[in-house]
Every structure is written in structure tokens, then in C-alpha cells.
Amino acid sequence: MNILLVYAHPEPQSLNGSLKDFAVRHLEASGHHVQVSDLYAMRWKPTLDADDSLAPRGAERFDPSADSKHAFDNGLQSPDIAAEQAKLLWADAVILQFPLWWFSLPAILKGWVDRVYACGFAYGVGEHSDARWGERYGEGTLAGKRAMLVVTTGGWDSHYGPRGINGPIDDLLFPIQHGILYYPGFDVLPPFVAYRTGRTDAARYAALCEQLGERLDTLFSTAPIAFRRQNGGAYEIPALTLRPEIAPQRTGFAAHIQRPDEARGDSGERR
Amino acid sequence: MNILLVYAHPEPQSLNGSLKDFAVRHLEASGHHVQVSDLYAMRWKPTLDADDSLAPRGAERFDPSADSKHAFDNGLQSPDIAAEQAKLLWADAVILQFPLWWFSLPAILKGWVDRVYACGFAYGVGEHSDARWGERYGEGTLAGKRAMLVVTTGGWDSHYGPRGINGPIDDLLFPIQHGILYYPGFDVLPPFVAYRTGRTDAARYAALCEQLGERLDTLFSTAPIAFRRQNGGAYEIPALTLRPEIAPQRTGFAAHIQRPDEARGDSGERR
Numbered sequence: 001m002n003i004l005l006v007y008a009h010p011e012p013q014s015l016n017g018s019l020k021d022f023a024v025r026h027l028e029a030s031g032h033h034v035q036v037s038d039l040y041a042m043r044w045k046p047t048l049d050a051d052d053s054l055a056p057r058g059a060e061r062f063d064p065s066a067d068s069k070h071a072f073d074n075g076l077q078s079p080d081i082a083a084e085q086a087k088l089l090w091a092d093a094v095i096l097q098f099p100l101w102w103f104s105l106p107a108i109l110k111g112w113v114d115r116v117y118a119c120g121f122a123y124g125v126g127e128h129s130d131a132r133w134g135e136r137y138g139e140g141t142l143a144g145k146r147a148m149l150v151v152t153t154g155g156w157d158s159h160y161g162p163r164g165i166n167g168p169i170d171d172l173l174f175p176i177q178h179g180i181l182y183y184p185g186f187d188v189l190p191p192f193v194a195y196r197t198g199r200t201d202a203a204r205y206a207a208l209c210e211q212l213g214e215r216l217d218t219l220f221s222t223a224p225i226a227f228r229r230q231n232g233g234a235y236e237i238p239a240l241t242l243r244p245e246i247a248p249q250r251t252g253f254a255a256h257i258q259r260p261d262e263a264r265g266d267s268g269e270r271r
Numbered sequence: 272m273n274i275l276l277v278y279a280h281p282e283p284q285s286l287n288g289s290l291k292d293f294a295v296r297h298l299e300a301s302g303h304h305v306q307v308s309d310l311y312a313m314r315w316k317p318t319l320d321a322d323d324s325l326a327p328r329g330a331e332r333f334d335p336s337a338d339s340k341h342a343f344d345n346g347l348q349s350p351d352i353a354a355e356q357a358k359l360l361w362a363d364a365v366i367l368q369f370p371l372w373w374f375s376l377p378a379i380l381k382g383w384v385d386r387v388y389a390c391g392f393a394y395g396v397g398e399h400s401d402a403r404w405g406e407r408y409g410e411g412t413l414a415g416k417r418a419m420l421v422v423t424t425g426g427w428d429s430h431y432g433p434r435g436i437n438g439p440i441d442d443l444l445f446p447i448q449h450g451i452l453y454y455p456g457f458d459v460l461p462p463f464v465a466y467r468t469g470r471t472d473a474a475r476y477a478a479l480c481e482q483l484g485e486r487l488d489t490l491f492s493t494a495p496i497a498f499r500r501q502n503g504g505a506y507e508i509p510a511l512t513l514r515p516e517i518a519p520q521r522t523g524f525a526a527h528i529q530r531p532d533e534a535r536g537d538s539g540e541r542r
Contacts, residue, residue: 111378179374
């Protein structure tokens with residue numbers, strides 16, 4: 001299969017760099033084709049701005065969405081953006097690997113999302129009306145592909161537990177896993193998270209590689225997170241809130257994940 | 272009072288640009304001193320890397336934390352970083368204003384956090400031991416100052432409601448409000464969020480300015496979000512999980528906010 005690894009760490013000789021090299025070797029040894037977008041090595045431009053289009057839209061003001069859509073529709077995108085989109089279309093699975101900085105993506109990786117996720121490519125796809133709010137959250141350009149986060153943190157796992165001070169890791173990653181990966185259609189696998197990575201000795205590194213290797217071996221068989229599809233019947237449109245009969249009384253991020261004992265809350269068809 | 276507005280939008284003639292200009296005028300008319308860090312206009316460098324230090328640490332590998340601390344401790348930080356830290360120390364209140372892109376900060380603003388929040392300045396402050404896990408979450412360099420987010424979204428308020436498809440806005444902003452603002456000591460005010468900003472006519476703009484003006488007028492009197500202090504007694508250290516008697520049965524982001532009817536769960540002193 002084709003696998004894209006988008007990687008964001010400034011030091012090749014870091015734990016992240018070593019895990020990235022391990023992942024590439026492991027995937028290739030299993031017969032996969034791998035491309036790596038090493039954002040620091042590529043000197044990726046993180047800032048979305050008017051320079052992202054080869055020719056201006058001719059409007060008075062720069063509009064991030066309208067200018068992105070104009071450039072996407074007319075083949076006027078900056079070549080670095082178009083190249084990353086081509087890699088995404090090529091891939092059967094995409095891995096985002098990064099250290100958790102301030103409980104989110106490093107800026108260079110956020111800027112990869114901001115710029116590569118063009119209007120017409122990752123959002124603004126499909127009919128937008130009072131009856132249908134586009135193809136997103138389970139549908140979209142990247143539907144049928146898989147995605148997984150590989151994350152390192154300095155903090156301990158207890159700090160990211162259900163009652164840990166930083167907040168539960170699944171909730172911290174929800175804006176990324178649901179808002180960035182599920183949004184344009186990816187099936188999102190549970191994340192691989194390595195905690196307390198400040199001092200990683202050889203034994204711990206070996207254990208991490210073994211655990212990561214298992215996750216890479218099951219990249220195409222692990223069950224995705226059961227996020228609810230926007231257009232599957234669980235949501236009222238255009239309010240885009242869960243219908244009263246779906247997970248009644250539940251609120252927050254977790255309400256958008258179907259529990260094993262719950263009715264599907266959608267029309268049941270497999271896309 | 273002294274107010275720093277950190278602002279991230281690529282188009283001066285946007286709604287965000289207009290709201291920023293309004294805020295500056297309104298605050299100055301009230302007698303405040305205002306500095307604006309207009310990140311796009313400043314061509315802010317978002318990417319944290321080895322160039323952030325004027326002189327290398329002399330180590331074999333670049334280490335984001337160790338190199339940041341070395342530069343901070345020895346006056347070797349890149350001047351753009353030191354200048355922003357000086358503004359933060361000058362300010363009595365800090366406003367971060369941005370459009371919500373992919374449910375988080377635009378990359379240029381995330382990169383302001385990644386780089387300005389140096390080790391020794393915003394994290395890695397105070398004693399770190401099994402008995403004390405630094406000065407953070409309610410203590411730290413920026414304690415005694417106030418902070419507030421001013422955010423615009425294209426989506427509707429219902430999309431960000433308790434059962435809205437994007438997730439509740441308070442949960443989406445928790446990694447920023449708790450993880451980025453409360454962490455180095457800010458008292459964090461409830462956010463100002465303008466929804467459905469794709470088409471903002473004159474009447475709506477006037478209403479937004481009136482609402483924002485009220486929030487700016489009460490910047491120093493609005494009650495902050497009641498996040499729990501790390502070192503106030505509510506958490507077990509070093510596990511950094513809520514003690515069993517604090518908000519029993521509650522989990523997730525909201526458990527870290529004290530409810531009005533709850534015991535303080537800390538030693539009660541006012542810092």
C-alpha cells in the first residue's frame with residue numbers, strides 16, 4: 001500500500017527522528033511504498049497568505065477561503081501545496097508524526113494543514129444548503145483512506161489521563177483527529193502516543209519501536225474510531241447538532257463517537 | 272492599564288482587521304496603553320528551530336527545550352522572541368485575536384506561542400521534584416495578568432454547542448485557554464466568540480463592536496474561568512491527577528474548572 005508520513009521535528013537525531021526512520025524502514029520491509037514529508041527538512045512555509053496563489057484573484061481584499069478556492073479550481077496553487085495534495089491523493093494511509101507542543105501541533109505542521117487543506121480540496125466540498133452541509137466528517141476528498149497520529153509528550157501518561165491536569169489525551173487530540181482528519185474523510189485510527197519521552201534509554205526505545213511496529217503492522221486492519229458521519233442521519237441539518245434520540249443526555253466530544261451498544265444513528269449503509 | 276493585543280489575520284480589511292482596529296481605538300479611548308503584535312504585518316517567523324538562539328549551546332543535537340532554556344538564561348534569544356516576552360511582561364492584560372482555523376490557532380500564532388514561550392519563561396519555571404511540579408497552571412511568570420481570546424468562526428453557534436458537530440467551543444478552546452494561557456499564570460477570561468462571520472453586514476458588525484466593547488470595558492472586572500491551581504491542593508503530585516475527593520466521578524476538561532457549589536479543593540489562599 002502507499003503510505004505518507006508527514007513529520008515535524010527540528011532535530012533528525014531526536015527520538016522523533018529515530019522513530020520516523022524506524023517507521024519508514026518497518027513499512028518498507030513490509031512491502032509498502034512510503035513517502036515522507038519532512039517539514040523541517042523541506043523548510044515548509046507555515047503561513048497561509050496571498051503568496052499561496054500564483055495569480056491573484058483580482059479582488060480588492062485577500063480572502064483565505066475564496067482565494068484558496070480560486071487557486072485550487074484554476075491550477076494556480078503554489079507548487080508546494082499542490083505537491084502535498086498529490087501525496088495525499090496517492091496515499092492509502094497517512095501518518096502525522098510530531099511532538100505535542102502546547103497540547104497541539106507544532107506550528108510548521110499546523111501550517112501544513114492550513115495551506116494544504118485548500119477550499120475545494122479539504123473543505124467547501126459538495127453541496128452546501130439547508131438540507132446538506134457539504135461532504136465532510138466521514139465524506140470528502142480523502143474518504144476511503146486511513147490516518148493515524150504518532151505523538152510524543154514530555155508529560156506522564158497520568159497527566160493526560162481521565163482526571164489528569166492536562167486533560168485527557170483523547171480530548172486534546174479530538175480537534176486534530178475529528179476536526180482535521182475525519183473532516184475531509186479519513187478513517188482515523190486510535191493514536192500512538194509515547195509519554196515521558198524526556199529521557200528515553202535504549203530499553204525504552206526498543207519497547208517503543210516494538211509497540212509502534214505492531215501499530216504499523218495493523219494499519220489496515222485496526223478498527224477506526226467510530227466517529228459519527230455528518231450526513232448519516234445522526235445530525236439535524238443545518239443546525240448540525242445531534243438529534244435528540246441519538247445518545248440522549250450526552251454532550252461534548254465523546255458524544256460524536258458511537259458506543260458499541262448504541263444504535264448507529266445513521267442510515268446504516270457502508271460508504 | 273497596559274494591554275497587548277496579539278493579532279493573526281492576513282488581510283487588514285477583513286472582519287478581524289476591523290475588529291482589531293475597533294478594539295485598539297476603544298481601549299485607548301478608555302485611557303489604556305495598547306501595543307499590537309500584528310503577526311502577519313511583522314512577518315513573524317512561526318517555526319521553532321536552532322536559529323532562535325544567537326549562539327549555539329555547543330551540544331551535538333538541537334534540543335527544543337534545552338536550547339530554549341540556554342538562550343533564555345544567557346540573553347542569547349533571537350531579538351524577535353525577547354521583544355515579545357518584554358511586551359508580555361509589560362502588559363496587565365493580553366488579548367489573542369484570530370480566526371479559528373481547523374479548530375485551533377492559525378500557524379503563525381501557534382508559532383508565536385511555540386517560540387515566545389521559552390523554557391525558563393513560560394515553562395520549566397520553579398522547582399521540579401516529586402513534591403512540586405514547577406510553577407504552572409495558576410502560577411508562573413505571567414501570574415497576576417489577565418488574558419482573553421477574541422475568536423471568529425465561519426460555523427454557526429449551534430455547530431459549536433454542547434451537542435454540535437464540531438464539539439463545544441469551550442472544549443475546543445481548552446487546550447488554548449488552559450494549556451497555553453493558564454499554564455504560565457494568566458487569569459483567563461471567558462472568550463469572545465463571533466460565529467457565522469462569512470457574511471457580516473453593517474448591522475451585524477455594529478452589534479459585534481458593541482458586544483466586544485462591553486467585554487473590553489470589563490476586562491479588569493470580569494470573573495476569570497475558575498481553573499484549579501496545580502499547587503493549590505486539588506492535585507496529587509507527581510501524578511498530577513485530581514485527588515479522589517475533588518469533583519468525584521467527574522472527568523475530562525470540565526473537571527479542572529471549579530463549580531460554584533464545590534469546595535475550593537485548594538488551600539484557599541489568594542495568590
